[in-house]
Structures are given as structure tokens and as C-alpha cells.
Amino acid sequence: MSYLSPGEAAREIHRLSRLCQENNKIEPELYDQYKVKKGLREANGKGVLTGLTEISTIYGTKEVNGEIQPIDGELYYRGIDINKLVEGFSSEGRFGYEETVYLLIFGKLPNEEELDEFTKLLAYNRMLPDEFVPDVILKSPNKDIMNAMARSILTLNSYDKNSDDLAISNVLRQSIWLISTVPMIAAYSYLAYRHYMTGRGLYIHNPKPEFSTAENLLRIMRQNKTFTPLEAKILDIALVLHAEHGGGNNSTFTTHVVTSSGTDTYSSVAASLCSLKGPKHGGANIKVKNMFDEIKKNVKDWKNDDEIAEYLLKILRKEAFDKSGLIYGIGHAIYTKSDPRAEILEKYTMLLAEEKDRMEEADLYHRVARLAPELMKNERKMYKPVCPNIDFYSGFVYNMLGIPDEFITPLFAIARVAGWSAHRIEELICTNKIIRPAYMSVAKETDYISLSDR
Incomplete structure (x- = not known):
């Protein structure tokens, strides 16, 4: 047996990648059929209860007359x-x-x-x-x-x-x-x-x-x-x-x-x-910073709400930035009307922007924070309000601090x-008990075929 050449190895990986994707498909309707909580989240976005803690408490909604209502975070x-x-x-x-x-x-x-x-x-x-x-x-x-x-x-x-x-x-x-x-x-x-x-x-x-x-x-x-x-x-x-x-x-x-x-x-x-x-987690803050770099390049008038909204719609429609369709820094798994961390950081962001003479950029962040939630709501037909989260401002703060x-x-x-x-x-x-949730197998049984008969 001889070694593969680099080109042959790359082609083999490409072939195996197609095979991998073909044989790792679970029909989406099966998740509904077996009531699987994808991402450990309910259909309304609420997390599945998996534990108890006294360390911190987070509220983004409250129950009023049996209905879940958005609240300030x-x-x-x-x-x-x-x-x-x-x-x-x-x-x-x-x-x-x-x-x-x-x-x-x-x-x-x-x-x-x-x-x-x-x-x-x-x-x-x-x-x-x-x-x-x-x-x-x-x-x-x-x-x-x-x-x-x-x-x-x-x-x-x-x-x-x-x-x-x-x-x-x-x-x-x-x-x-x-x-x-x-x-x-x-x-x-x-x-x-x-x-x-x-x-x-x-x-x-x-x-x-x-x-x-x-x-x-x-x-x-x-x-x-x-x-x-x-x-x-x-x-x-x-x-x-x-x-x-x-x-x-x-x-x-x-x-x-x-x-x-x-x-x-x-x-x-x-x-x-x-x-x-x-x-999708902590790395979102650098995504926000990179997204704003693109906004600054492509929006000529940072004080023009219509021009900003037009570019944000391009992001939502997967026509701009990283083509993911996400406006990074907007929305949170729990918070709806506001993220208290973002509101605190925003206040100090403005103080630092004034010290660093970067109020024009700070104003652009304000405009995107105001425009993006409504655009997302209309474009995505969202069932709950969305707000800027802490990642929205943290990248800008760190940039002003000279953090690479x-x-x-x-x-x-x-x-x-x-x-x-x-x-x-x-x-x-x-607790002192191993966490071991269940996964249901939906694989079909099949016979083993000898190598010479495959």
C-alpha cells in the first residue's frame, strides 16, 4: 500500500464528505413526532428545565393571567x-x-x-x-x-x-x-x-x-x-x-x-x-464588531436611517456581511424588551466614546439598535420582541479601549x-449525579454484508 498524494487525499476527503452528509440525515418531522426539544428549548423559545441554581436569576418575561408577557430584562x-x-x-x-x-x-x-x-x-x-x-x-x-x-x-x-x-x-x-x-x-x-x-x-x-x-x-x-x-x-x-x-x-x-x-x-x-x-455564544461579540465594520464601509451617510435600514435588510436577506441572515448582537434567548447588561454597558459606552472622540460611531450604534428590532420583526414575523444584547456594545467598548x-x-x-x-x-x-439525557435512535436495522459482496 502506498501513500496518497495531497491531491488524492483532498479528493477522497471530498468524496467521504458527500457520503457523510448523505448518511446523516434525520427527517425534520421526526423531531415533532417524538416531541424532541431541539436545543433543549420549547416551541415558544423557553428553555427546558434541567436544573436548579441560586447563583443568578434572569427574567425576560412574566406570566399575566396565564399568558407570557415580555418585560424589561x-x-x-x-x-x-x-x-x-x-x-x-x-x-x-x-x-x-x-x-x-x-x-x-x-x-x-x-x-x-x-x-x-x-x-x-x-x-x-x-x-x-x-x-x-x-x-x-x-x-x-x-x-x-x-x-x-x-x-x-x-x-x-x-x-x-x-x-x-x-x-x-x-x-x-x-x-x-x-x-x-x-x-x-x-x-x-x-x-x-x-x-x-x-x-x-x-x-x-x-x-x-x-x-x-x-x-x-x-x-x-x-x-x-x-x-x-x-x-x-x-x-x-x-x-x-x-x-x-x-x-x-x-x-x-x-x-x-x-x-x-x-x-x-x-x-x-x-x-x-x-x-x-x-x-453562537461568546464569539458573537467579535461578529458584532466585524458586522459594524461592514456597515461603516457600505453605508455612506451614518445619520440616514433609510440607508442604514436598507443595508440591515440586506443582512437579514443573506445578501450582505457573512450571508448568515443574522444581525449579530440583536436578540437573546431569554431577554425580550431589554437586556439589563446592555443598558448598563451602553451608558458607559457613551462616556468612553466622548472621551475618545468617537461619538459619530456611537450614534451609528444607537441607530442600528433602534432600527434592527423592528426590521427583524417585520422580516421574520417574530413572535416576541427582540433587543440589543450585551454583545452589541461590548465589541465597540473593547475597540475604544484598544483591545485587539x-x-x-x-x-x-x-x-x-x-x-x-x-x-x-x-x-x-x-447534585452529584451524572447528567445523562436521552437520545432516541431512529435508525433502521439492516443486515451485515460481507466485504466481498458489498
């Missing part, structure tokens, strides 16, 4: 309204991500002493093992920063003598280590890619123990290590808003599924991160490690 972290949480630490001139992590994991707000000790604990855990950066991150640069992060997180397992211990004290130790180090892993992974794959200069800055997570990220990502107070404040708020969003979102449900198998913390977080990178496109989705992951950690601990304490 509500989000609670451990029972605290997200608006009140953000207003609380902002009004006191403090960063909020660290106390949000504490709230999510321990179920209560820390007092001043507890917050100080916890912040010091995060700072203590922020440094990576000796030689980890040169040996693991710099030697294997990857243009896909999320995949680079997943590899590094899995590699941390080999530095942990108790990696498989599922005692809550040990899982908590591992979770705090990951919450602290993942921002560093992400930043250094990007800087390695930037240097080795795009030919730009390499700089590695160590975190400062007295800095918050947001401040350290800006310090490490920038060659001059400088940032304004408003920049750090807005990045901190973005991390808070991305830290958690219920147990049913794809990556957090992954946390529950993988944790239920009894696997280690590093595998659990890496799996959730790989789920988050998908463009490759680092936008990793920032989401950095924040969400807190929520994943809280859910992993909750799953281990409360």
Missing part, C-alpha cells in the same frame, strides 16, 4: 439586582469585579475586611508557575487565543499535585487560582501570537498586586503600561456584566455536564471555554471563569 447575582450591584461599587469609587467574584462563589457580599483579604488572595494566586510563560505559552503561539488559553489551562493540571481531588476546599483553591491566572494566560497568549505570528515586538509585564483585575489587564496588554481611570472603570464593569448569566447558557451548562462526570477543575473550565468561543479583535472573546472568557467556578461548586455540592 432583569438580572440578579445571588438575589441582588445587577443595576444595584454596579451602582453600589461605582458610587463608592471602587472596582467591582473582585467583590462580584466573592458574591457569586460564596453567596454573599463581603464586608470590608473580607474583601481586602480576598483581593489579596487573588493577587497572591495571579503569578503563573516559574517558566510557565516561556515554556508553555511563548513556545506554542496560536492565532486562536481561546484555543491557546484552553491548552494552557489544561497544562496547569500538571502543576497541581492534587488535580483530581474533588473536595470542595480543593476545588475552591483551584477555582481561585484559575480566576486569578486566566487573565494572565489570555494576555500572554495574545502577546505571543502578536510577536511570533505577526512580527511585532514582544513585551511581558508582570501584574501588580495592588491593581485590580481590570487594571492589570490594561497594564499587561499595553506596551507603555498606562491607562486612564475611566478606561479601567469601564473594563471592570464589563467584567462584572460578563461574569455570570444563569446555568442554562451553553458554556455554563457545559460546566454542569462536565463537572457531573467527576472530572477535574482544569478540564471543566477548558471545556466551558471551548463552548464559549463559538459564534483577537482578544475580544477571550475577555468574555476571563470574566466568565467566575460564574463557571460558582456553578461547578454548586453542582458538586448539590
Whole structure:
């Protein structure tokens, strides 16, 4: 037997791809016949109930006289309204991500002493093992920063003598280590890619123990290590808003599924991160940014609603942008009339746009946010209202902060490690049963045919 040539191998893959598609078709009507909830969602869009949680609560509708009615979105972290949480630490001139992590994991707000000790604990855990950066991150640069992060997180397992211990004290130790180090892993992974794959200069800055997570990220990502107070404040708020969003979102449900198998913390977080990178989930924020780049190129008058609407219709009709028919950043699985995270971020987006002299772009975002829901409703005959979600503004915010496109989705992951950690601990304490839903086989039985007779 001889090896195939590259051309022969490519043709064989093409042939097998057609065969694969021909023999993996399930008739759509069978899903209705057997009452299969595709995507674990009911026909009205509501998620199938698969678990209980106390970590966060999300409302996009309410029941009135037996009917489901859209409402302005509500989000609670451990029972605290997200608006009140953000207003609380902002009004006191403090960063909020660290106390949000504490709230999510321990179920209560820390007092001043507890917050100080916890912040010091995060700072203590922020440094990576000796030689980890040169040996693991710099030697294997990857243009896909999320995949680079997943590899590094899995590699941390080999530095942990108790990696498989599922005692809550040990899982908590591992979770705090990951919450602290993942921002560093992400930043250094990007800087390695930037240097080795795009030919730009390499700089590695160590975190400062007295800095918050947001401040350290800006310090490490920038060659001059400088940032304004408003920049750090807005990045901190973005991390808070991305830290958690219920147990049913794809990556957090992954946390529950993988944790239920009894696997280690590093595998659990890496799996959730790989789920988050998908463009239908956390990867949507870079899609929004890229979509707006196309809108800016193709809409000549950014103040002309008719011209903007015309291009949005082209996107909906699969004639423009990525031909998916999606206006990214508009619509959410739960929120209907509004996404509270988007409304909070929008307010700070305007402050940053003013500081950066980018109000013209900010106005374009406002116009698309106003026009897109109605266009989608009319074009798609949608049964419920849609609104801008947090991804709609986050890409613009990060762009104004000088965050490169490759680092936008990793920032989401950095924040969400807190929520994943809280859910992993909750799953281990409360359930301790492997998640194993049913799949019904609809394959027809057939006889085995010997090779010579096929």
C-alpha cells in the first residue's frame, strides 16, 4: 500500500464528505413526532428545565393571567439586582469585579475586611508557575487565543499535585487560582501570537498586586503600561456584566455536564471555554464588531436611517456581511424588551466614546439598535420582541479601549471563569449525579454484508 498524494487525499476527503452528509440525515418531522426539544428549548423559545441554581436569576418575561408577557430584562447575582450591584461599587469609587467574584462563589457580599483579604488572595494566586510563560505559552503561539488559553489551562493540571481531588476546599483553591491566572494566560497568549505570528515586538509585564483585575489587564496588554481611570472603570464593569448569566447558557451548562462526570477543575473550565468561543455564544461579540465594520464601509451617510435600514435588510436577506441572515448582537434567548447588561454597558459606552472622540460611531450604534428590532420583526414575523444584547456594545467598548479583535472573546472568557467556578461548586455540592439525557435512535436495522459482496 502506498501513500496518497495531497491531491488524492483532498479528493477522497471530498468524496467521504458527500457520503457523510448523505448518511446523516434525520427527517425534520421526526423531531415533532417524538416531541424532541431541539436545543433543549420549547416551541415558544423557553428553555427546558434541567436544573436548579441560586447563583443568578434572569427574567425576560412574566406570566399575566396565564399568558407570557415580555418585560424589561432583569438580572440578579445571588438575589441582588445587577443595576444595584454596579451602582453600589461605582458610587463608592471602587472596582467591582473582585467583590462580584466573592458574591457569586460564596453567596454573599463581603464586608470590608473580607474583601481586602480576598483581593489579596487573588493577587497572591495571579503569578503563573516559574517558566510557565516561556515554556508553555511563548513556545506554542496560536492565532486562536481561546484555543491557546484552553491548552494552557489544561497544562496547569500538571502543576497541581492534587488535580483530581474533588473536595470542595480543593476545588475552591483551584477555582481561585484559575480566576486569578486566566487573565494572565489570555494576555500572554495574545502577546505571543502578536510577536511570533505577526512580527511585532514582544513585551511581558508582570501584574501588580495592588491593581485590580481590570487594571492589570490594561497594564499587561499595553506596551507603555498606562491607562486612564475611566478606561479601567469601564473594563471592570464589563467584567462584572460578563461574569455570570444563569446555568442554562451553553458554556455554563457545559460546566454542569462536565463537572457531573467527576472530572477535574482544569478540564471543566477548558471545556466551558471551548463552548464559549463559538459564534453562537461568546464569539458573537467579535461578529458584532466585524458586522459594524461592514456597515461603516457600505453605508455612506451614518445619520440616514433609510440607508442604514436598507443595508440591515440586506443582512437579514443573506445578501450582505457573512450571508448568515443574522444581525449579530440583536436578540437573546431569554431577554425580550431589554437586556439589563446592555443598558448598563451602553451608558458607559457613551462616556468612553466622548472621551475618545468617537461619538459619530456611537450614534451609528444607537441607530442600528433602534432600527434592527423592528426590521427583524417585520422580516421574520417574530413572535416576541427582540433587543440589543450585551454583545452589541461590548465589541465597540473593547475597540475604544484598544483591545485587539483577537482578544475580544477571550475577555468574555476571563470574566466568565467566575460564574463557571460558582456553578461547578454548586453542582458538586448539590447534585452529584451524572447528567445523562436521552437520545432516541431512529435508525433502521439492516443486515451485515460481507466485504466481498458489498
